Amino acid sequence: MILGRTERGKPPVEPVTLKILVAGGFGVGKTTCVGAVSEIKPLRTEEVLTEAGRPFDDTSGVESKSTTTVAMDFGRITLREDLVLYLFGTPGQDRFWFLWDELATGALGAVVLADTRRLEDCFAAVDYFERRSIPFVIGVNCFEDAARYPPETVRRALDLDPDVPVVLCDARQRESVKEVLVAVVRHAMAYAAEHRQAVTT
Protein backbone atom coordinates (compact mmCIF):
# COMPACT_ATOMS: atom_id res chain seq x y z
CA MET A 1 0.00 0.00 0.00
CA ILE A 2 2.97 2.34 -0.39
CA LEU A 3 2.33 2.93 -4.08
CA GLY A 4 -0.26 5.52 -4.82
CA ARG A 5 -0.41 6.72 -1.27
CA THR A 6 -1.60 10.28 -1.02
CA GLU A 7 1.12 12.73 -0.16
CA ARG A 8 0.98 14.12 3.30
CA GLY A 9 -0.88 17.37 3.61
CA LYS A 10 -2.94 16.69 0.52
CA PRO A 11 -6.18 15.30 1.84
CA PRO A 12 -8.20 13.07 -0.49
CA VAL A 13 -11.46 14.37 -1.90
CA GLU A 14 -14.46 13.67 0.32
CA PRO A 15 -17.33 13.29 -2.11
CA VAL A 16 -20.90 14.46 -1.63
CA THR A 17 -22.96 11.26 -1.67
CA LEU A 18 -26.58 10.81 -2.67
CA LYS A 19 -28.78 7.75 -2.91
CA ILE A 20 -31.69 6.70 -5.05
CA LEU A 21 -33.66 3.57 -4.25
CA VAL A 22 -34.86 1.08 -6.83
CA ALA A 23 -37.98 -0.70 -5.64
CA GLY A 24 -40.64 -2.95 -7.11
CA GLY A 25 -41.88 -6.50 -6.98
CA PHE A 26 -39.82 -9.66 -7.27
CA GLY A 27 -38.42 -10.23 -10.78
CA VAL A 28 -39.42 -6.82 -12.11
CA GLY A 29 -35.84 -5.97 -13.09
CA LYS A 30 -34.37 -4.13 -10.09
CA THR A 31 -30.99 -5.85 -10.34
CA THR A 32 -30.92 -5.41 -14.12
CA CYS A 33 -31.73 -1.74 -13.71
CA VAL A 34 -28.95 -1.09 -11.18
CA GLY A 35 -26.54 -3.11 -13.33
CA ALA A 36 -27.35 -1.14 -16.48
CA VAL A 37 -25.74 2.03 -15.12
CA SER A 38 -23.28 0.86 -12.49
CA GLU A 39 -21.14 -2.00 -11.37
CA ILE A 40 -23.27 -4.05 -9.01
CA LYS A 41 -21.91 -5.08 -5.68
CA PRO A 42 -23.77 -7.38 -3.36
CA LEU A 43 -24.27 -5.95 0.09
CA ARG A 44 -25.07 -7.98 3.16
CA THR A 45 -26.77 -6.61 6.17
CA GLU A 46 -27.00 -8.65 9.31
CA GLU A 47 -29.96 -7.62 11.32
CA VAL A 48 -30.30 -8.55 14.94
CA LEU A 49 -33.55 -10.44 15.10
CA THR A 50 -34.39 -9.40 18.62
CA GLU A 51 -34.67 -5.84 17.36
CA ALA A 52 -35.64 -6.16 13.78
CA GLY A 53 -37.63 -9.31 13.36
CA ARG A 54 -39.35 -9.62 16.67
CA PRO A 55 -42.87 -9.73 15.27
CA PHE A 56 -41.93 -12.46 12.81
CA ASP A 57 -39.18 -14.60 14.22
CA ASP A 58 -39.75 -16.65 17.29
CA THR A 59 -36.28 -17.38 18.57
CA SER A 60 -37.29 -18.81 21.94
CA GLY A 61 -35.34 -21.98 22.46
CA VAL A 62 -32.81 -21.05 19.76
CA GLU A 63 -31.46 -17.89 21.36
CA SER A 64 -28.09 -18.39 19.70
CA LYS A 65 -29.63 -17.55 16.33
CA SER A 66 -29.63 -13.82 16.84
CA THR A 67 -29.06 -12.37 13.38
CA THR A 68 -30.47 -12.84 9.92
CA THR A 69 -28.75 -11.97 6.68
CA VAL A 70 -30.41 -9.90 4.01
CA ALA A 71 -28.73 -9.34 0.67
CA MET A 72 -29.37 -6.37 -1.55
CA ASP A 73 -27.86 -4.90 -4.67
CA PHE A 74 -26.09 -1.64 -4.70
CA GLY A 75 -24.21 0.29 -7.33
CA ARG A 76 -22.00 3.34 -7.39
CA ILE A 77 -22.10 5.99 -10.10
CA THR A 78 -19.19 8.41 -9.92
CA LEU A 79 -20.56 11.58 -11.46
CA ARG A 80 -17.55 13.66 -10.53
CA GLU A 81 -14.61 13.11 -8.25
CA ASP A 82 -16.56 14.94 -5.57
CA LEU A 83 -20.08 13.75 -6.42
CA VAL A 84 -21.21 10.14 -6.09
CA LEU A 85 -24.66 8.66 -6.59
CA TYR A 86 -25.48 5.30 -5.03
CA LEU A 87 -28.31 3.07 -6.17
CA PHE A 88 -29.83 0.60 -3.75
CA GLY A 89 -32.14 -2.18 -4.86
CA THR A 90 -34.61 -2.69 -2.05
CA PRO A 91 -35.12 -6.22 -0.77
CA GLY A 92 -38.22 -7.69 -2.36
CA GLN A 93 -39.59 -9.85 0.41
CA ASP A 94 -42.17 -8.32 2.69
CA ARG A 95 -40.53 -9.56 5.83
CA PHE A 96 -37.58 -7.25 5.20
CA TRP A 97 -39.59 -4.08 5.21
CA PHE A 98 -37.76 -2.93 8.31
CA LEU A 99 -34.68 -2.45 6.14
CA TRP A 100 -36.52 0.00 3.94
CA ASP A 101 -36.63 2.61 6.67
CA GLU A 102 -32.89 2.63 6.89
CA LEU A 103 -32.52 2.74 3.11
CA ALA A 104 -35.15 5.43 2.71
CA THR A 105 -33.72 7.79 5.32
CA GLY A 106 -31.95 10.56 3.47
CA ALA A 107 -32.79 9.17 0.04
CA LEU A 108 -33.05 11.74 -2.73
CA GLY A 109 -35.84 9.75 -4.32
CA ALA A 110 -36.89 6.39 -5.66
CA VAL A 111 -37.74 4.48 -8.79
CA VAL A 112 -40.64 2.06 -8.50
CA LEU A 113 -40.29 -0.44 -11.32
CA ALA A 114 -43.57 -1.82 -12.57
CA ASP A 115 -44.48 -4.71 -14.82
CA THR A 116 -47.86 -4.16 -16.49
CA ARG A 117 -48.60 -7.89 -16.33
CA ARG A 118 -48.60 -7.76 -12.54
CA LEU A 119 -48.99 -4.16 -11.58
CA GLU A 120 -50.19 -5.09 -8.10
CA ASP A 121 -46.64 -6.15 -7.20
CA CYS A 122 -45.61 -2.52 -6.92
CA PHE A 123 -48.56 -1.31 -4.83
CA ALA A 124 -46.64 -1.83 -1.58
CA ALA A 125 -43.67 0.27 -2.76
CA VAL A 126 -45.95 3.05 -4.03
CA ASP A 127 -47.77 3.12 -0.68
CA TYR A 128 -44.52 3.18 1.21
CA PHE A 129 -43.03 6.16 -0.63
CA GLU A 130 -46.31 8.07 -0.61
CA ARG A 131 -46.62 7.66 3.13
CA ARG A 132 -43.03 8.75 3.76
CA SER A 133 -43.27 11.70 1.37
CA ILE A 134 -40.30 10.42 -0.62
CA PRO A 135 -40.42 11.62 -4.23
CA PHE A 136 -40.67 8.69 -6.64
CA VAL A 137 -41.24 7.97 -10.30
CA ILE A 138 -42.83 4.88 -11.81
CA GLY A 139 -40.60 3.15 -14.32
CA VAL A 140 -42.74 0.86 -16.42
CA ASN A 141 -40.31 -1.83 -17.48
CA CYS A 142 -41.42 -2.73 -20.98
CA PHE A 143 -41.00 -6.48 -21.18
CA GLU A 144 -41.04 -7.73 -24.74
CA ASP A 145 -43.99 -10.07 -24.30
CA ALA A 146 -46.09 -7.65 -22.29
CA ALA A 147 -48.78 -5.47 -23.80
CA ARG A 148 -47.86 -1.77 -23.95
CA TYR A 149 -50.06 0.63 -22.09
CA PRO A 150 -49.92 4.42 -22.24
CA PRO A 151 -48.49 6.05 -19.09
CA GLU A 152 -51.88 7.57 -18.26
CA THR A 153 -53.45 4.12 -18.07
CA VAL A 154 -50.75 3.00 -15.65
CA ARG A 155 -51.23 6.18 -13.63
CA ARG A 156 -54.95 5.54 -13.30
CA ALA A 157 -54.44 1.89 -12.43
CA LEU A 158 -52.02 2.84 -9.67
CA ASP A 159 -54.16 5.78 -8.52
CA LEU A 160 -51.12 8.07 -8.57
CA ASP A 161 -51.06 11.76 -7.76
CA PRO A 162 -51.00 13.79 -10.98
CA ASP A 163 -47.46 15.05 -10.39
CA VAL A 164 -45.85 11.58 -10.11
CA PRO A 165 -43.94 10.93 -13.34
CA VAL A 166 -44.62 7.69 -15.19
CA VAL A 167 -41.79 6.74 -17.53
CA LEU A 168 -41.68 3.82 -19.94
CA CYS A 169 -38.28 2.18 -19.80
CA ASP A 170 -36.15 -0.82 -20.60
CA ALA A 171 -34.21 -1.81 -17.49
CA ARG A 172 -31.56 -3.49 -19.65
CA GLN A 173 -30.69 -0.32 -21.54
CA ARG A 174 -28.23 2.09 -20.03
CA GLU A 175 -29.65 5.13 -21.82
CA SER A 176 -33.16 4.24 -20.73
CA VAL A 177 -32.20 3.80 -17.08
CA LYS A 178 -30.24 7.07 -17.18
CA GLU A 179 -33.41 8.87 -18.28
CA VAL A 180 -35.39 7.27 -15.46
CA LEU A 181 -32.80 8.45 -12.94
CA VAL A 182 -32.84 11.95 -14.44
CA ALA A 183 -36.62 11.89 -14.02
CA VAL A 184 -36.19 11.02 -10.32
CA VAL A 185 -33.77 13.91 -9.75
CA ARG A 186 -36.00 16.35 -11.63
CA HIS A 187 -39.01 15.21 -9.68
CA ALA A 188 -37.11 15.54 -6.39
CA MET A 189 -36.22 19.12 -7.34
CA ALA A 190 -39.79 20.01 -8.21
CA TYR A 191 -41.07 18.26 -5.11
CA ALA A 192 -38.72 20.22 -2.87
CA ALA A 193 -39.59 23.53 -4.54
CA GLU A 194 -43.28 22.82 -4.01
CA HIS A 195 -42.75 21.97 -0.36
CA ARG A 196 -40.75 25.13 0.24
CA GLN A 197 -43.64 27.10 -1.23
CA ALA A 198 -46.11 25.28 0.98
CA VAL A 199 -44.06 26.21 4.04
CA THR A 200 -43.69 29.90 3.16
CA THR A 201 -47.30 30.52 2.15
Place this chain on the structure above:
Amino acid sequence: MVRPYAMTRGRTSHAVQHRLDLIAVVVTEPHVDDPEEDHALAPEHVRIVELCRDTPQSVAELGAELDLPVGVVRVLVGDLVDEEMVHVTRPVPPAELVDESILRDVINGLRAL
Protein backbone atom coordinates in the same frame (compact mmCIF):
# COMPACT_ATOMS: atom_id res chain seq x y z
CA MET B 1 -15.90 -19.44 8.10
CA VAL B 2 -16.02 -17.04 11.02
CA ARG B 3 -19.24 -15.84 12.51
CA PRO B 4 -19.46 -12.21 11.42
CA TYR B 5 -19.69 -10.63 14.83
CA ALA B 6 -16.69 -12.56 16.16
CA MET B 7 -14.38 -9.83 14.88
CA THR B 8 -16.39 -7.23 16.75
CA ARG B 9 -16.14 -9.39 19.88
CA GLY B 10 -19.86 -9.90 19.81
CA ARG B 11 -20.74 -6.23 19.74
CA THR B 12 -23.60 -5.37 17.44
CA SER B 13 -23.61 -1.64 18.06
CA HIS B 14 -21.18 1.11 18.86
CA ALA B 15 -21.57 4.34 20.79
CA VAL B 16 -20.38 6.65 18.04
CA GLN B 17 -22.13 5.03 15.15
CA HIS B 18 -25.66 6.39 15.64
CA ARG B 19 -26.64 4.02 12.84
CA LEU B 20 -24.05 5.38 10.42
CA ASP B 21 -25.79 5.91 7.13
CA LEU B 22 -24.99 3.47 4.34
CA ILE B 23 -23.65 6.36 2.27
CA ALA B 24 -21.74 8.07 5.08
CA VAL B 25 -18.15 8.46 3.85
CA VAL B 26 -15.21 7.13 5.87
CA VAL B 27 -11.97 9.09 5.53
CA THR B 28 -8.62 8.02 6.95
CA GLU B 29 -6.96 10.75 9.02
CA PRO B 30 -3.82 12.00 7.24
CA HIS B 31 -1.64 11.50 10.34
CA VAL B 32 -2.26 7.73 10.38
CA ASP B 33 0.82 6.10 8.98
CA ASP B 34 1.01 2.41 9.56
CA PRO B 35 -2.09 0.97 11.19
CA GLU B 36 -0.59 -2.52 11.21
CA GLU B 37 1.72 -1.43 14.01
CA ASP B 38 -1.28 -0.99 16.25
CA HIS B 39 -1.74 -4.46 17.63
CA ALA B 40 -5.08 -3.62 19.17
CA LEU B 41 -6.56 -3.49 15.66
CA ALA B 42 -8.07 -6.45 13.84
CA PRO B 43 -6.96 -7.08 10.23
CA GLU B 44 -10.34 -5.71 9.11
CA HIS B 45 -9.67 -2.44 10.94
CA VAL B 46 -6.36 -2.16 9.11
CA ARG B 47 -7.99 -2.80 5.75
CA ILE B 48 -10.57 -0.08 6.33
CA VAL B 49 -7.82 2.40 7.22
CA GLU B 50 -5.88 1.44 4.07
CA LEU B 51 -8.92 1.45 1.76
CA CYS B 52 -10.11 4.87 2.91
CA ARG B 53 -6.73 6.51 2.74
CA ASP B 54 -6.60 7.25 -0.98
CA THR B 55 -10.28 6.89 -1.74
CA PRO B 56 -12.70 7.84 0.98
CA GLN B 57 -15.63 5.48 0.65
CA SER B 58 -19.06 4.80 1.98
CA VAL B 59 -20.06 2.32 4.65
CA ALA B 60 -21.93 0.34 1.97
CA GLU B 61 -18.84 0.11 -0.25
CA LEU B 62 -16.69 -1.05 2.64
CA GLY B 63 -19.22 -3.77 3.38
CA ALA B 64 -19.16 -4.97 -0.23
CA GLU B 65 -15.39 -4.66 -0.57
CA LEU B 66 -14.60 -6.51 2.65
CA ASP B 67 -17.54 -8.89 2.23
CA LEU B 68 -18.79 -7.99 5.66
CA PRO B 69 -22.32 -7.24 6.79
CA VAL B 70 -23.05 -3.55 7.19
CA GLY B 71 -23.58 -3.97 10.93
CA VAL B 72 -20.03 -5.28 11.37
CA VAL B 73 -18.58 -2.43 9.30
CA ARG B 74 -20.40 0.06 11.50
CA VAL B 75 -18.87 -1.35 14.67
CA LEU B 76 -15.36 -1.46 13.16
CA VAL B 77 -15.63 2.10 11.83
CA GLY B 78 -16.86 3.20 15.27
CA ASP B 79 -13.70 1.73 16.83
CA LEU B 80 -11.53 3.60 14.34
CA VAL B 81 -13.36 6.87 15.03
CA ASP B 82 -12.67 6.34 18.76
CA GLU B 83 -9.01 5.80 17.95
CA GLU B 84 -9.06 8.96 15.81
CA MET B 85 -7.74 7.00 12.85
CA VAL B 86 -10.68 7.88 10.59
CA HIS B 87 -13.47 10.40 10.53
CA VAL B 88 -16.90 10.01 9.02
CA THR B 89 -18.66 12.54 6.82
CA ARG B 90 -22.39 12.19 7.17
CA PRO B 91 -24.39 12.71 3.98
CA VAL B 92 -26.14 16.02 3.47
CA PRO B 93 -29.89 15.48 3.84
CA PRO B 94 -31.58 16.03 0.45
CA ALA B 95 -33.78 18.73 1.99
CA GLU B 96 -30.65 20.82 2.48
CA LEU B 97 -29.32 20.09 -0.98
CA VAL B 98 -32.17 21.21 -3.14
CA ASP B 99 -31.37 24.90 -3.09
CA GLU B 100 -28.00 24.22 -4.50
CA SER B 101 -26.85 23.44 -7.98
CA ILE B 102 -25.78 19.95 -6.94
CA LEU B 103 -28.91 18.31 -8.31
CA ARG B 104 -28.39 20.01 -11.65
CA ASP B 105 -24.87 18.65 -11.58
CA VAL B 106 -26.29 15.20 -10.89
CA ILE B 107 -28.58 15.46 -13.93
CA ASN B 108 -25.75 16.67 -16.16
CA GLY B 109 -23.48 13.97 -14.78
CA LEU B 110 -26.03 11.23 -15.48
CA ARG B 111 -26.57 12.45 -19.03
CA ALA B 112 -22.83 12.46 -19.63
CA LEU B 113 -22.35 8.86 -18.45
